[in-house]
Amino acid sequence: MPDHHTLEETERAMKDHVGNLPLDFAAANALSNLFRAANAVRSELTNRVLRKHDMTWTGFVVLWVVWIWDGMETRHVAESADISKATLTGVVRTLEGRGMIAREGDEKDRRLVRLRLTSEGTELMERIYPEFNAVESEIISQLAERRVSTLTKTLRDVVNAAEGQNSP
Structure with a gap:
């Protein structure tokens, strides 16, 4: 089995591993995907832009x-x-x-x-x-432009919730 897994494989493995615990899998999957997306974007931007500028x-x-x-x-x-x-x-x-x-x-x-x-x-x-x-x-x-707008608003809501702020 490879060391790199898709998001779906990771979600499935998590559920198989801890599925018997009383967990909110929707929340865990959403934030796990957010974390992985942030790391993937950071890595891509570092490799393609920042590294060449040292x-x-x-x-x-x-x-x-x-x-x-x-x-x-x-x-x-x-x-x-x-x-x-x-x-x-x-x-x-x-x-x-x-x-x-x-x-x-x-x-x-x-x-x-x-x-x-x-x-x-x-x-x-x-x-x-x-x-x-x-x-x-x-x-x-x-x-699509509409999805970018929705994503932006959703991420803003997540940040505001994590930082204890109310959404405007």
Whole structure:
């Protein structure tokens, strides 16, 4: 039996293995598929776009967050990128060494540090993001526009439920 299994095979194996337990299989299957989809997309984007720019997923996410918000305090970057402050420190050190990001102290509170993209970081994001989005578009292209809209709303609802927020 191969080590890589389809989603259906995995669902079947799970049910065979734990089918006697009082579980919500619909919830388990939905979130297992969500997790696997997220990992597959992340892997595809890393392999096809980020690797050729010598960029890790986490490095890209940090740059993206700082880029779209035109700078942000480090604790909020870590939260937005869903990484620890310790991980962010290492990522920022690497990006800083590559000339992509700069730290700025807060004039009112020296304990606070803000991150901003350098001109090199901005140029990199303006080059990478269209490539990144082209792969995103290719991945989602098998779905009709209506299904993409439904998927987006459904995923937003899942995130809001996981984060304890109400849907708008």
